[in-house]
Amino acid sequence: xxxxxxxAKLIPxxxxxxxxxxxxxxxxxxxxxxxTGKVTVNNVMxxxxxxxxxxxxxxxxNIINYINHAWGNxxxxxxxxxxxxxxxxxx
Amino acid sequence: xxxxISLYLxxxxxxMLSCNEKTPTSLPKLGFKKVIDDKEVNHVVKDxxxxxxxxxxxxNKDLSDVVYVSDFFFRSCPTICPKVAREMKRVYxxxxxxxxxxxxxxxxxxxRDTPQKLKEYAANLQVNTDKWWFLHGxxxxxYDLTTEYLQIGFEDDEAPGGFNHSGKLILTDKAGHLRSFxxxxxxxxxxxxxxDIQILLKEYEGKK
Numbered sequence: 001x002x003x004x005x006x007x008a009k010l011i012p013x014x015x016x017x018x019x020x021x022x023x024x025x026x027x028x029x030x031x032x033x034x035x036t037g038k039v040t041v042n043n044v045m046x047x048x049x050x051x052x053x054x055x056x057x058x059x060x061x062n063i064i065n066y067i068n069h070a071w072g073n074x075x076x077x078x079x080x081x082x083x084x085x086x087x088x089x090x091x
Numbered sequence: 092x093x094x095x096i097s098l099y100l101x102x103x104x105x106x107m108l109s110c111n112e113k114t115p116t117s118l119p120k121l122g123f124k125k126v127i128d129d130k131e132v133n134h135v136v137k138d139x140x141x142x143x144x145x146x147x148x149x150x151n152k153d154l155s156d157v158v159y160v161s162d163f164f165f166r167s168c169p170t171i172c173p174k175v176a177r178e179m180k181r182v183y184x185x186x187x188x189x190x191x192x193x194x195x196x197x198x199x200x201x202x203r204d205t206p207q208k209l210k211e212y213a214a215n216l217q218v219n220t221d222k223w224w225f226l227h228g229x230x231x232x233x234y235d236l237t238t239e240y241l242q243i244g245f246e247d248d249e250a251p252g253g254f255n256h257s258g259k260l261i262l263t264d265k266a267g268h269l270r271s272f273x274x275x276x277x278x279x280x281x282x283x284x285x286x287d288i289q290i291l292l293k294e295y296e297g298k299k
Contacts, residue, residue, distance in 0.1 A: 002278065007173055007176060007177050008180070008215060008216045008217040009215040009216070009217060009218070010173070010176070010212070010215045010216055011173060039093070049167065049169075051169040063157070071264070
């Protein structure tokens with residue numbers, strides 16, 4: 001997991017992940033609330049439960065900024081304010 | 092002069108000998124010893140029977156011609172299990188073509204981890220279920236088995252996922268002795284397990 005590649009078909013990758021790239025606005029909610037159901041990442045389908053965790057807004061902001069720039073990713077820096085707004089609008 | 096040279100040669104020889112890294116040539120037998128008929132006997136895993144991913148009953152006797160690495164897990168485990176699975180898979184990949192090495196994962200959550208679910212899990216982990224067994228059995232029996240393998244496993248409402256358990260990988264030999272373990276959550280310990288399996292396999296080679 002340290003290399004961002006996930007684990008076979010159980011855990012999708014975060015490196016070169018089209019899902020991460022195209023769903024930036026959802027990540028905060030996924031971290032806090034978890035996610036179930038089918039997701040497709042780089043043309044591979046995953047259908048497992050990701051548990052959510054009661055991260056603080058600061059923690060979520062830091063996590064997103066970390067994964068946005070690790071393993072060759074470059075998806076921009078988000079602010080604490082953006083995280084706060086995103087979390088208010090989770091489904 | 093002659094005397095001095097041979098003394099130096101001897102010294103150099105001694106230094107070279109002591110500088111050789113000593114790799115262990117045999118593994119210990121872990122666990123508490125018992126006294127049976129006045130003899131000290133090493134701990135041997137007690138007989139067990141569980142159901143595999145094809146819903147067929149398998150026992151530890153079916154493993155008597157292989158060495159195997161085992162762990163205890165459950166599919167919905169949020170914390171240590173993905174890490175342990177990853178390390179176990181690393182070891183699996185290392186010995187993928189060696190029929191003398193197998194892998195056994197026992198579920199601590201038989202209610203939710205049915206053989207069918209375990210079969211799906213194995214398919215998602217992309218491993219061969221003849222080589223890496225995912226076993227399902229009575230919960231109390233499984234919890235008892237954790238102590239046989241010197242592990243910890245029990246239900247705990249306060250633990251993440253509902254089960255408190257250790258993430259060790261344990262190596263068992265063909266006679267049911269525990270021979271090595273590594274911390275499954277630590278990638279740096281996996282090479283040690285791989286090395287220990289190689290040592291154990293060599294032990295058997297030496298006996299031929």
